[in-house]
Amino acid sequence: MTSRGGEDRSKRSAGIVPYGLLSPGILWLLLFFLVPLVTLGRTSLSVKASRFDPNDIRLTWELSNYTNAIGDYSEQFLRSFAYAGIATVACILIGYPIAYVIAFRGGRYRNVLLGLVVIPFFTSFLIRTLAWVNVLSDKGPVVSAIEYLQFSGLLESLGIMSDGRLLSTHTAVVGGLTYNFLPFMILPIYVSLEKIDLGLADAAKDLYNNGWQAFRKVVLPLSLPGLFAGSLLTFIPASGDFVNAKFLGGPRNTMIGSVIQDRFLVQGDLPTAAALSFMLMIIMTIGTLIYARMLGTDDLI
Amino acid sequence: MAEVADPSTDVIVLDHVAKRFADFVAVQDACFGIERGSFFSMLGPSGCGKTTTLRMIAGFESPTSGKIFLDGEDVSRTPAYRRNVNTVFQQYALFPHMSVFDNVAFGPRSRKVPKRDITQQVGEMLEIVRMNDFATRRPAQLSGGQQQRVALARALVNKPSALLLDEPLAALDLKLRQAMQLELKRIQRDTGVTFVFVTHDQQEALTMSDHIAVMSDGWVEQIGTPAEIYHRPATPFVAGFIGEANLLPGTVERADAGLAAVAVSGGTLSVPSDGGIGIGSKVLVMIRPERVQVGRNPPPEGFDGVPVLVHEVIFRGATVHVGITGNDGSTMVAHLSDGHSLNGLARGDNAWAAWPRADSYLVPTGMTSENSLVKEGPE
Numbered sequence: 260m261t262s263r264g265g266e267d268r269s270k271r272s273a274g275i276v277p278y279g280l281l282s283p284g285i286l287w288l289l290l291f292f293l294v295p296l297v298t299l300g301r302t303s304l305s306v307k308a309s310r311f312d313p314n315d316i317r318l319t320w321e322l323s324n325y326t327n328a329i330g331d332y333s334e335q336f337l338r339s340f341a342y343a344g345i346a347t348v349a350c351i352l353i354g355y356p357i358a359y360v361i362a363f364r365g366g367r368y369r370n371v372l373l374g375l376v377v378i379p380f381f382t383s384f385l386i387r388t389l390a391w392v393n394v395l396s397d398k399g400p401v402v403s404a405i406e407y408l409q410f411s412g413l414l415e416s417l418g419i420m421s422d423g424r425l426l427s428t429h430t431a432v433v434g435g436l437t438y439n440f441l442p443f444m445i446l447p448i449y450v451s452l453e454k455i456d457l458g459l460a461d462a463a464k465d466l467y468n469n470g471w472q473a474f475r476k477v478v479l480p481l482s483l484p485g486l487f488a489g490s491l492l493t494f495i496p497a498s499g500d501f502v503n504a505k506f507l508g509g510p511r512n513t514m515i516g517s518v519i520q521d522r523f524l525v526q527g528d529l530p531t532a533a534a535l536s537f538m539l540m541i542i543m544t545i546g547t548l549i550y551a552r553m554l555g556t557d558d559l560i
Numbered sequence: 561m562a563e564v565a566d567p568s569t570d571v572i573v574l575d576h577v578a579k580r581f582a583d584f585v586a587v588q589d590a591c592f593g594i595e596r597g598s599f600f601s602m603l604g605p606s607g608c609g610k611t612t613t614l615r616m617i618a619g620f621e622s623p624t625s626g627k628i629f630l631d632g633e634d635v636s637r638t639p640a641y642r643r644n645v646n647t648v649f650q651q652y653a654l655f656p657h658m659s660v661f662d663n664v665a666f667g668p669r670s671r672k673v674p675k676r677d678i679t680q681q682v683g684e685m686l687e688i689v690r691m692n693d694f695a696t697r698r699p700a701q702l703s704g705g706q707q708q709r710v711a712l713a714r715a716l717v718n719k720p721s722a723l724l725l726d727e728p729l730a731a732l733d734l735k736l737r738q739a740m741q742l743e744l745k746r747i748q749r750d751t752g753v754t755f756v757f758v759t760h761d762q763q764e765a766l767t768m769s770d771h772i773a774v775m776s777d778g779w780v781e782q783i784g785t786p787a788e789i790y791h792r793p794a795t796p797f798v799a800g801f802i803g804e805a806n807l808l809p810g811t812v813e814r815a816d817a818g819l820a821a822v823a824v825s826g827g828t829l830s831v832p833s834d835g836g837i838g839i840g841s842k843v844l845v846m847i848r849p850e851r852v853q854v855g856r857n858p859p860p861e862g863f864d865g866v867p868v869l870v871h872e873v874i875f876r877g878a879t880v881h882v883g884i885t886g887n888d889g890s891t892m893v894a895h896l897s898d899g900h901s902l903n904g905l906a907r908g909d910n911a912w913a914a915w916p917r918a919d920s921y922l923v924p925t926g927m928t929s930e931n932s933l934v935k936e937g938p939e
Binding site for chain 1: 618641647653667670
C-alpha cells in the first residue's frame with residue numbers, strides 16, 4: 260500500500276512539474292503575444308471615435324478597414340514582398356558559399372571567420388543603414404567610381420541606377436536589406452552544413468556523381484533546414500522593414516512597413532494600421548507554410 | 561617482397577605506387593596485384609597506409625608516383641565517379657534523407673539505368689543482404705548491422721569490378737562482428753565480386769581472406785595466403801603481428817641443404833631453411849606457442865629446445881598458457897592443450913621447452929637490431 264502511494268505521488272508530481280516549468284513561458288506568451296494580438300485584431304475592426312485622440316476607437320466590426328487597406332496599399336504590399344524576396348535570394352546566393360567555406364574549409368580559422376560574419380552587427384542596425392547613405396550618396400565613393408569608369412549608362416539601362424543616382428533607388432533598398440539580413444542567412448545554413456558528414460559527399464562520388472552532382476543530391480538537401488530557417492529569418496523581417504526604405508529609398512520605394520509606421524505613429528490612424536499589420540501577418544503565415552511544404556523540410560530528419 | 565602482378569588474372573594492379581603528404585609518407589612503393597574474384601585484405605596497425613592505399617584505389621586520393629590499373633586500364637588520374645569500384649565506408653555513410661531503397665538505387669539512378677531495371681536490381685540486392693523487409697525505412701531507424709548490409713547492397717548493386725571495404729566491421733560489437741564476417745564471406749562467394757578489405761584485426765583478416773597484404777609504416781611487408789603469412793612470415797613485423805609468436809634472436813652458424821644451424825642463447829637450434837641465408841647473419845627463430853611443449857627432459861630426436869624456467873601457469877579452459885623464461889631472461893609462451901601435458905611442473909621449476917624441428921621457422925631480420933624484436937603479437 261505504502262509503495263503504491265509513493266508511486267502515485269511521484270506520478271502526480273511528474274505530471275505537474277512540466278507544466279510548472281512551462282508556466283513562465285505560457286504566462287509570457289499570454290501577456291505579450293495573445294493579449295496584443297487580440298487588441299490588434301479588435302483595433303483592426305474598429306473605427307476612430309475622435310479626430311483628436313487616436314486611442315479613442317470603437318469596435319464596430321468594420322471589415323471595410325481591410326478592403327480599403329488592400330485597395331489603397333496593394334502596391335506597397337507587392338513591393339515589400341518583391342524587395343524582401345530579391346533580398347532573400349541575394350542573401351542565399353551570397354551567404355550559402357560563405358557558410359559552406361566556413362563549415363568545410365574553415366579548419367582552425369572557423370571561429371575567426373564566424374566572428375567576422377557577426378562582428379559588424381555589434382553596431383546598431385540604424386547606424387549601419389545610415390552609413391550606407393554615405394557610401395551610396397551622389398558624391399560618394401561608389402557613384403564616383405561608376406562615373407569614372409563610365410558604367411552609369413550601362414547600369415541605368417539595366418535599371419540598377421536612375422538619373423545618375425544609386426541612393427533613392429530600389430537597388431539601394433534591396434542592397435540595404437541584403438546587407439542587414441545576411442548574417443541571419445549565413446548562421447542557420449552554417450549550422451546545418453556543419454552537421455553534415457563529408458563522407459556522404461565521398462559516398463555520392465563513389466556512386467558515379469561528380470562534385471556538383473554530389474552537392475546537389477546530398478549536401479544541398481541535407482542543408483535545407485538551415486536554408487529554410489535562414490530564409491524565414493531574412494524574408495519576414497525584411498518584408499516588414501521600414502528603415503531601409505526610409506533612408507536608402509525614395510518616395511517610389513515605400514514598403515508596407517513604412518506605411519504601417521506612418522499610419523500608426525504619424526497619422527494616428529490606428530484601425531488602418533492594425534488592419535495592415537494583421538494582413539501582413541496572415542500572408543506571412545500562409546507563405547511560410549507553403550514554403551515549408553515546397554522545400555519538404557517537414558520531411559527532413 | 562612485392563609479388564609480380566599478372567594483368568590477365570588481376571583486377572587491380574598497383575605499380576610502384578607511393579603517396580606522400582606534406583609532412584609524411586603514407587604509402588611507400590606498393591607493388592602488387594589483386595586477383596579477380598578473390599577476397600583480398602590489407603592488414604596493419606593504424607597509420608600503416610592501408611586506408612590511404614584503399615582510397616587511392618577508390619579514387620579519393622591520387623598517387624604521388626606510380627600507377628594504378630583497374631581492369632587493365634590506367635586509372636591513376638581518373639576521378640572516383642568514373643571508376644568502376646564501389647566503397648563500403650567505415651561509418652557506412654548512408655544518405656540520411658533517403659529510404660533504404662533510395663540509398664541502394666542511388667548508384668543505378670546516377671548511371672541512368674532504366675527505372676524498371678532499377679526496381680528489379682535493388683530488390684535482388686536487398687534480397688542478397690536480407691534487407692528486403694526494410695526498403696522503406698530510413699537509415700536512422702536501422703541497427704548498426706542492418707546499416708552495414710544496406711551499405712553493402714548500395715555498393716554491390718552497381719556490379720563493381722571490385723568492392724572496397726574500409727574497416728566495415730569496426731563499429732559493430734564482437735558477436736555481430738563475427739556473424740558479419742561469415743556473412744561477408746557468403747556474399748562475396750554468392751556475388752563473385754572481388755573484395756578488397758581493410759582491417760587492423762589480424763583474426764578478421766585470417767578468417768575471411770584468400771590473400772593478405774600485411775602493411776607497416778607505409779611498406780607492404782608480405783603478401784600471401786593466410787597460412788603462408790601465419791606459418792612463413794617474411795619479416796619480424798609480420799611474425800609478431802599475425803598471431804602470437806615466440807621469436808628467439810640468433811646468429812646463423814651453418815647453412816646446409818634444407819637446414820640451418822642457429823646459435824641462440826641456450827643452445828644451437830636446427831631450423832628448416834630454403835637456403836639463401838648467409839652465415840653470420842642475424843635471424844629470428846619463430847615458434848608458435850601452440851607448437852611448444854614443456855617437459856622435464858631434454859628434447860627427443862626430431863625436436864629442438866632450450867632450457868627454461870616456468871614462471872607462470874594460466875588456466876584458460878581448453879588450453880593452459882605457460883609463461884617460461886629462457887636463461888637470457890627472454891620470455892616465451894607455450895599453449896598446451898590440457899593441464900596434464902605439464903607433467904606436474906609448477907611455477908618456479910626448471911624445465912625444457914621443446915618443439916618439432918619442422919615447426920620452427922627462420923625469419924630474416926634485415927637491418928633491424930636483434931634485441932628489440934622479442935615480442936608477442938596482439939591478442
